[in-house]
Amino acid sequence: MFRQVTRTIAGCLVAGACFTACQKENNDAVQQQPAQASTVPQEVLQQITNKGFNIAGARKVDGGYLVEGDILLSTQDLADVPTTPNLRIAEVEQYRTNNLVTGLPRVIRVRVTGLGTAFVQGTDLAIQRYNNLGLRITFQRVTSGTANITISGFYQGPSGGFITLGSSGFPTSSGNPYSSVSMNTHPQAYGSNPNVNYVGSVIQHEIGHCIGFRHTDYMNRAFSCGSAGAGNEGSAGIGAVPIPGTPTGPDAASWMLACSNGGNRTFNANDIIALNYLY
Template identity: 70%
Template sequence: MKKQIAVIACLAAGFLISSCNKNDKQQQEAQPNPVSDEVLAQIKANGFSTDNVRKTEDGYLVEGDILLTAEQLSEKVGTPTLRVAESEQYRTNNLVSALPRVIKIKVSNLGPAFIAGADTAIARYNRLGLRITFQRITSGTANITIKGFNQGPSGGYITLGSAGFPTSSGNPYSTIKMNTNQYAYGSNPNVLYVGSVIQHEIGHCIGMRHTDYMDRSYSCGGSAVNEGDGGVGAVHLPGTPTGPDANSWMLACSNGGNRTFNANDIIALNYLYH
């Protein structure tokens, strides 16, 4: 989905710094790719995009905001075949188990807007009445820690946040990283905007793929990218639509403001965790 505004914010790729009504082509920065062909093959075999994969200290960042560890890439799992259609709801192979369960979330060394944003995201999930609920704690051991990183724009885009998927033992991914760079949320971050990004990243932590992972142009613009049938890693959730799903909380790119669950998102979450 494209929206012609001065700034487009993307959960996966970040936000477009230049105005959308300019005709100039963006100057992409030439960067060496430290990711081996073997790793790229593993990423593709697991049903993830191999475009713009970045190696990080924790693993490999794919689709802009999803962290895959080397251990996850080496896992051999059998699941229903990946469906490649329009925009639908998809989960990963692993989900959070041992339900009902309270997931404890801690915000570490971030400002008040990020704390309030976390509370906003938590409240939105808890209102759904799922068997998985969330609680923000200020001390003790957390299941998910929200921490900051500072990374400026690259190639005209900036990453807003990132997270990973549940472990094979049924625990949520343990870390959400939120960008504290001035170009990410500005000097006075909007709480609902920050909360929407945290809400999206929590979705990854409990096993949700991007709604439009097979065609990121739907929410991000640019060229349509379809990875084909990877066989694993993206399991369609029954009851979610086979056509484009506007405003889903798991669209790869943000609308630059407040976005929460739509009706199909709630169907997906109820299917998994009710």
């Protein structure tokens, strides 16, 4: 998950596009597309493309490769053969990954470690929002014992006009949620006094990935990211399965849109349809 960072250079404001988390309006901003990391081998880029993900801005990180701003693909993810090869292009609706959380009804235990009060409260907010829907999957924050999802921090400043807010991955082939969410504690990510609604909305989004949701506008990031985010996140035929009952036109304010204004965002009506269909 990325957000826009504004810098002052020789009296001019230079800003990057804001992926997943937000893109703020700035009349003096020059939007920049992140360069593709040269450290990613060509064969890995091809694997990412074959999985139906965009290679623009892909980079090597601990545990695998970060793509589409906030999605971590492990080596195993890239090697797995999908069982659901359907992918529909050029529509805006909710999408799931090939793997989902199984063993329903199920309680997913979430633990926050090494993070401040705003991140703990943000986690509680995200959990409350999911649990209020009455799904067959519920969440519980724990302070000890084994957790299914661990939320921890990393410290990383902006690069090329971008700053990563958080990242996560997708469910495993064995039906478990992705096991971690990483949240950036750098001051330029959330400020020195993080807003709980903002932090909670990002955690809510990242948990969405953990249980199998892709970006609502993956096929055309321009819908939420503006011209700098235009493009399809993947058209290889796998990796995104449309969820019946969700709209085929633009769906404003979805919690899984690639970009937002950086503020409070929760489920819209179609998000709730998608969550109820899957869980």
